[in-house]
Amino acid sequence: MPFNLDILALSPPGWGGVLLGGLLASLELAVGGYLLGLVIGVGGAFGKLYGGPILRDLLEIYTTLIRAVPELVLILLLYYAGTDAVNQLLLLIGLPAVDISGLAAGIFVIGVVQGAYSTEVLRGAIQAVPPGQIEAARAYGMSPFLALRRVTLPAMLPYAIPGLSNLWMIATKDTALLAVVGFSELALVTRQAAGSTKSYMTFYLAAGALYLLVTLFSNVVISFIERHARRGMPRTV
């Protein structure tokens, strides 16, 4: 009984289409959360390196808190607190409360969690850039933003990519935690499919294979990106 593959068919009697839909939702979450995390990370890293004392302390508290509390707890807290805060804010400026989509809330949650980790990764990478290069950019009269775009960001990329690719893997796996707040991504969809057909093993193995495919495919892409970012650098290994 355990491996009846008909139930994985793509059309409605089978659950394959539903699983793929869940995978798509997971990927949307992961991509959105990862990008939001990167934006927070760039801001946080520069704040930590060049910000004033209060900003620096606040960022330290942010990264420490996020990294010391389990993602599951953070996701619950931020999911409710985030949607609540938006509605309170809307109420405050006199707009009616809106129903925030699960996807937006999920991306916000994953982004805030990822932001703390990418802040640390990017801070380390920026510190690894020889300071002379940044000083040279300033000496050429580049504005801080131009120096950031032309010098600091491209120069730190080779140092940041191992950490950032690691974070991407964590982002894809953290999306599964949103099953706990009832967002129908791959893990929750799988659980529903397994529960209604009673063939638990088949569905969980199928979902595991899908997650694994995402990871393996990401590994291939990452190795390409890494090779591209490291071009022109001396080979150390």
Place this chain on the structure above:
Amino acid sequence: MNQETATLSAYVPPKARSLLEPHRLFLMAVFLVIVFCAVWFLRWDWMPKYGSRLAYGVWQTLVMLFWTSVVGFLLALPIGLVQVTGPRPLAWLAKGFCTIIRGTPLLLQIWLLYYGLGSLFAQYPEVRSSFLWPYLRQAWPYGFTALMLSFAAYEGEVMRGAFAGVPRGELEAARAFGMSRWTMFRRIWLPRAIHRALPTLTGETVLQLKATPLVATITVIDVYAVISKVRQDTFLTYEPLLLLALIYLCLTGILVGGFRLLERRIPTRGA
């Protein structure tokens, strides 16, 4: 992709050397006001009623963390070792195990073991009548197994790097002294590898602590499950979760401090 785990930096607490700078005093005042508001305006009257259950939950979390880490680490040693020096099929097996465990979410692994394997076991009368059945009917063996395998896979990858990173000269010196392979492993290779892996062990253990609440989704009672019960009973959204975050924060702090003490006790010589 091999550097995946090693690059995740361990938790580093902020430096406390200049706690009395003016802006820090200001921040602390703001922080105290926030804490005071939280204590004053939020509802905490449920705390005494659930105190003993919370303590039990924390204890269960710590027990789970300790045993899954210890057993997982013991499992990680052979997984790391065979990838460095073992026969090809074993090395491939260990590598495949690490890839699969690290490539899928832990939540899914827990559910696969509990719902998938659990329902599979229930179908076979041989399993149902065996002496293990009273245990296999409960949730914790599945949660324990999933957490342990996860720790073994992540730490196995670290140990592979640590075993490979022990300088060859030291191993050759051991052989030159006439040590047998086993003696060399026991006296030189293993201690040196563990020493190299210790700094990452802190981070991995913190990650493991942060993974333990996932077993609450399969009805294992830990501190997270107790807090979920409180939330169901009292219809409060934030207060129990804030307390839970505070508990985990303290546990992480204690864990990091403990490991730092341990690391300081182990003498290091500049290489």
